[in-house]
Amino acid sequence: MTSCFVIHEAPVRRVAIFGGTHGNELSGVFLVKHWQENGAEIQRTGLEVRPFITNPRAVKKCTRYIDCDLNRVFDTANLGRQTTEDIPYEVRRAQEINHVFGPKDSDDAYDLIFDLHNTTSNMGGTLILENSRNNFTIQMFHYIKNALAPECCPVFLIEHPNLKYATTRSIAKHPVGVEVGPQPQGVVRADILDKMRKIIKHGLDFVHIFNEGKEFPPCTIEVYKIIEKVDYPRNKNGEITAVIHPCLQDQDWQPLNNGDPIFLTMDGETITYEGDSTVYPTFVNEAAYYEKKQAFVKTVKVKLTAKCIRSLLP
Amino acid sequence: AAGMAAPRRLKPLHHVAVSGGTHGNEMSGVYLVKHWLRDRSFAATPFLSNLRAVEKCVRYVGRDLNRTFTAEFLSSAETEDEPYEVGRAREINQTYGPKGSAQAFDFMFDLHNTTANMGTCLIMDSEESLLPMHMCHYIQTHYTQSSCPIYLYKLPGEESYSIDSVAKTGLALELGPQPQGVLKANLFAEMRALMACALDFIELFNTGTVFPAFKTEAYKITGRVDYPRYPDGEISAMVHPKLQDKDFFPLNPEDPIFQPFSGEEILYEGDSTIYPAFINEAAYYEKKVAFVKMEKRTFSIPGLHTLSLSPSP
Numbered sequence: 001m002t003s004c005f006v007i008h009e010a011p012v013r014r015v016a017i018f019g020g021t022h023g024n025e026l027s028g029v030f031l032v033k034h035w036q037e038n039g040a041e042i043q044r045t046g047l048e049v050r051p052f053i054t055n056p057r058a059v060k061k062c063t064r065y066i067d068c069d070l071n072r073v074f075d076t077a078n079l080g081r082q083t084t085e086d087i088p089y090e091v092r093r094a095q096e097i098n099h100v101f102g103p104k105d106s107d108d109a110y111d112l113i114f115d116l117h118n119t120t121s122n123m124g125g126t127l128i129l130e131n132s133r134n135n136f137t138i139q140m141f142h143y144i145k146n147a148l149a150p151e152c153c154p155v156f157l158i159e160h161p162n163l164k165y166a167t168t169r170s171i172a173k174h175p176v177g178v179e180v181g182p183q184p185q186g187v188v189r190a191d192i193l194d195k196m197r198k199i200i201k202h203g204l205d206f207v208h209i210f211n212e213g214k215e216f217p218p219c220t221i222e223v224y225k226i227i228e229k230v231d232y233p234r235n236k237n238g239e240i241t242a243v244i245h246p247c248l249q250d251q252d253w254q255p256l257n258n259g260d261p262i263f264l265t266m267d268g269e270t271i272t273y274e275g276d277s278t279v280y281p282t283f284v285n286e287a288a289y290y291e292k293k294q295a296f297v298k299t300v301k302v303k304l305t306a307k308c309i310r311s312l313l314p
Numbered sequence: 315a316a317g318m319a320a321p322r323r324l325k326p327l328h329h330v331a332v333s334g335g336t337h338g339n340e341m342s343g344v345y346l347v348k349h350w351l352r353d354r355s356f357a358a359t360p361f362l363s364n365l366r367a368v369e370k371c372v373r374y375v376g377r378d379l380n381r382t383f384t385a386e387f388l389s390s391a392e393t394e395d396e397p398y399e400v401g402r403a404r405e406i407n408q409t410y411g412p413k414g415s416a417q418a419f420d421f422m423f424d425l426h427n428t429t430a431n432m433g434t435c436l437i438m439d440s441e442e443s444l445l446p447m448h449m450c451h452y453i454q455t456h457y458t459q460s461s462c463p464i465y466l467y468k469l470p471g472e473e474s475y476s477i478d479s480v481a482k483t484g485l486a487l488e489l490g491p492q493p494q495g496v497l498k499a500n501l502f503a504e505m506r507a508l509m510a511c512a513l514d515f516i517e518l519f520n521t522g523t524v525f526p527a528f529k530t531e532a533y534k535i536t537g538r539v540d541y542p543r544y545p546d547g548e549i550s551a552m553v554h555p556k557l558q559d560k561d562f563f564p565l566n567p568e569d570p571i572f573q574p575f576s577g578e579e580i581l582y583e584g585d586s587t588i589y590p591a592f593i594n595e596a597a598y599y600e601k602k603v604a605f606v607k608m609e610k611r612t613f614s615i616p617g618l619h620t621l622s623l624s625p626s627p
Contacts, residue, residue, distance in 0.1 A: 033548070034575040062599070063372075120493040184429040184493030186596035190555040190573045239348070243499045264499045266349045287495035290371070 009136055011211045011311045012111040012174070015049045016101055017042065017200065019116045021071050021168045022288070023058025024185040027193045028116025028178075031200075042200065044208040054097055054115075054168055057089060062186050064288055065090055071115075074104065075166035094168070102171035113172035114203060116196060119181035120287045122250035125195040128177025129157045129223060129304075130170060137174050138306035140206045142219040147202040154253050155223040156282060157302065163226050176203065182250070185287055215310040224253065224280050224299035231293040233263055233271065241265055244285045244295060252282045256298075263295070321527070321617030324445055326520040327420040329481075330358040331410050332509065334425045336380050336477050337597070338367025339494040342505045343425025343487075357513050358423070363406060363477055366398055371495050373597050374399055380424075384475045388413060403477075411480040421445075422481035423512065425505060428490035429596045430605075431559040434460050434504055437486040439468040439479070441532060441613045446485045448525050448618045450532075452515040457508055463562050464532035465591060465608065485512070491559070494596055525618040533562065533589055533608040540602040542572055542580060550574055553594045553604060561591045572604070 019032030035042050035051040042049045053059055055070050067088035073079075078091050079098050101110045125148070127141050145153045156179070158164050169175035178199050183192045210216070232240040242263035248256070255278045256262070263271040273279075279298040283289060334347030350356040362368055364379045376397025387400050388407050410419045426437075436453065438446040450464045465488070468474065478484025487508055489501045519525070541549040551572035557565070564587045565571070572580035582588075590605040592598060 030549075030552075030575060038576060120496050182493075184491075184496075184596050186494060186599065187429050187594055188549075188552050189558060189594065190552045191558070193552065240345075240497075243345075243497045243502060246499045249498060249500070266345065285496055285498070287493050290495065 006215060006308045006310050007135055008312045009210075009309050010111075011046075011313075012136070012207050013046070013048060013211070014110045015047055015112045015114070015204070015207065016110050016172070017049065017051045017114045017116065018054045018168055019051065020053040020055050020059040021115055022064045022069075022117060023055050023060070024062050024064055025116070025118035025183075026062075026186065026188040027118050027180060027183065027196045029053070029059050030188050031116060031193065031197060042204060044204050046211050047204070047207060049204065052101075055090065055093060064185070067091075070094060071168050072165050074098065074168055074170050078166070079104065097168065098171050104171040110172045112174045112176065112207065113169040114176045114178055114200060115167065115169035116200075117177060117179045118183045118185075118192065119179055119283065120184055121181050121252050121282065121284050123154070123179055123181045123252045123282055125151070125153055125199055126179040126181075126282075127153060127155045127199070128179055129155055130159060130164070130167070130175050130177075132157055132159050132223075132225075132302075132304055134174060135306040135309050136210075137176060138221060138304055139210075139216045139219060139309055140174075140176070140203060142221050142306065143206040143216075144199060144202045145221065147205070148198065152253075153199070154282075155221060156299065157223045157225040157304075160226050163229065210309070210311050213311055213313050215308065216306075218305060218308050220303050220305045223302055223304050224282060225302045226297055226299055227279070228298045229294045230262075230281075230296050230298060232290075232295045233265065240290070242269075242271060245270060248281065248284060248296070250284070252284050253280055255279075256281050321524055321619040322444060323619050323621035325420070325621050327445075327516050328520075329419040330421045330423075330513075330516060331419050331481065332358050332360045332423040332425065333363040333477055334360065335362040335364050335368040336424055337373045337378075337426065338364050338369070339371050339373055340425070340427035340492075341495065341497040342427050342489055342492065342501050344368055345497055345502060346425060346505055346509070357517075359419075361409075363424075364399065364402060366402075373494070376400070379403060380477055381475045383407065383413065383477055383479050384473050406477065407480050413480045419481040420483070421516070422478040422484040423509065424476065424478045424484065424486040425509075426486055426488045427492045427494075427501065428488055428592060429493055430490050430561050430592050430594060432463075432488055432490045432561045432591055434462045434508060435465055435488040435490075435591070436462050437465045437467055437488050438484070439474055439476075440466050441534070441615070443483055444616065444618060445483050445519075447530070447613070447615045448519075449485060449512055449515050451528055451530055451615070452518075452525070453508060453511050454530075456514070457511045459504065459507070462508070464530070466532055466534040469535055469537075519618070519620055522620050522622070527615060527617040529612055529614050531610060531612050533591065534611055535606055536588065536609050537607045538603045539571070539590075539605055539607060541599070541604045542574065549599070551580060554579055557590065557593060557605070559593070561593050562589055564588075565590050 019028030
């Protein structure tokens with residue numbers, strides 16, 4: 001009865017759920033800690049699911065990081081760095097995490113890692129995709145989007161020649177970022193936590209069904225692909241001179257066209273967007289990105305198609 | 315007739331300071347004060363109070379500056395290993411105080427943000443502070459864009475500890491919801507407009523306007539409620555979705571207040587209706603405060619008039 005050319009993929013047996021990669025993004029911190037005490041809801045037959053706090057020192061201090069952003073240091077250079085005394089805490093930690101859940105790009109690496117994040121931006125429950133040709137992940141996102149409908153579940157594709165960054169989850173064969181907002185740093189909101197919890201539930205359900213041998217026909221999803229980062233207007237000293245315009249605040253994933261307001265200066269002047277084509281902003285006014293010189297990210301809508309997949313039965 | 319006492323007379327306010335960045339990651343005040351420090355037309359004296367915390371965009375470096383203006387800290391001798399904020403509190407006390415002295419500034423504003431849904435809240439120590447009560451009333455009457463609830467924060471017998479207590483009188487503006495480290499255009503504009511309105515009041519007061527007696531509603535603190543916690547001190551439940559964002563709304567016995575990570579909701583067990591505020595404020599997790607309990611009361615405030623320094627006719 002199979003009507004499509006099937007890609008046979010290895011079953012996904014080893015799964016990790018990371019929380020506290022940024023220590024002040026509390027939904028993931030509290031979910032992971034809860035699951036470490038009582039993991040019944042994340043267990044599935046035939047799966048090993050490991051909840052794990054990735055940056056315990058930052059979690060303890062309720063800060064994003066101690067020395068540097070853990071979610072940017074899983075590149076070959078940092079993972080291979082000599083462990084000297086003055087190595088940043090997060091680089092040392094990245095090497096430990098890579099040792100347990102990787103090594104990155106090896107057969108021994110975990111099959112799937114969910115990395116749980118929060119944002120102060122109004123992004124809803126967003127899934128972050130690293131590779132536009134990963135059939136398994138696209139199929140999973142398709143499944144999660146359908147399970148959550150009519151609630152929106154945008155997919156953010158961070159594949160880009162120079163804007164992609166070396167994430168914690170990137171050591172897995174299938175890396176999945178979960179980004180839920182808006183939530184202030186250092187706050188846990190019940191509604192946001194619930195949204196994240198549902199995404200993980202459906203993600204694990206998908207893995208379970210996949211491992212049991214269900215065939216997933218080809219599917220297409222719409223994703224938002226990163227194209228550019230936009231900084232705040234700044235003065236000579238590097239201080240910001242304008243804030244996100246009220247018309248753009250909380251408008252993540254909404255179309256932004258030439259002439260639309262994007263910033264409001266402290267003197268009350270409006271700065272508008274200049275561009276030939278419609279873009280879709282996201283990470284609008286994220287607290288952690290002031291220091292990264294990023295007021296918002298521009299994305300474009302792209303359609304991705306995954307091939308028909310089925311698990312190679314053991 | 316009884317109760318129609320003549321307005322009380324107070325001296326005009328000549329020295330008025332505005333503190334931003336008392337908590338370095340509460341951005342509306344940080345950026346307003348930075349703006350006023352460049353734009354010299356501002357009528358009062360703006361200053362950034364916790365400079366190092368502002369630079370690092372954190373609440374504080376060593377300890378909460380806004381809990382450091384007590385006699386114990388202000389009179390302490392300098393030590394090498396003291397928290398940065400203790401030394402800074404002494405400096406601020408030197409410049410704008412000394413607290414409780416005749417040389418102290420007449421008035422200090424302190425600009426804050428909260429992650430709680432408190433709107434534009436006016437905070438002062440107690441209803442007994444006549445001039446700030448009149449200022450709040452003036453703001454409520456003239457700043458009609460939003461309701462501006464008055465929160466009286468001082469528990470009976472508590473020593474004043476906040477930065478504005480260095481001046482003879484003061485008022486804190488608490489605007490939310492805004493995440494720490496985020497600057498939102500709407501709250502920035504609201505805080506600026508509130509300050510303009512408050513300075514109008516001072517101008518009117520200084521130029522001899524008589525402010526008649528009035529009655530007003532205000533929220534007075536009665537206690538604080540912590541999160542449910544595990545024996546190791548970790549919180550075991552979140553603010554319930556039905557309580558989240560409901561600052562200043564009545565909370566009745568048997569209303570849900572917490573949602574554990576697993577299991578059944580936790581209900582409010584008091585005997586009477588209270589009014590919560592600072593619900594799910596980020597900075598209060600470490601202070602063991604999930605929300606503040608308040609009672610809503612009506613206060614009769616006597617009239618106010620400037621005490622003229624020239625002899626009365």
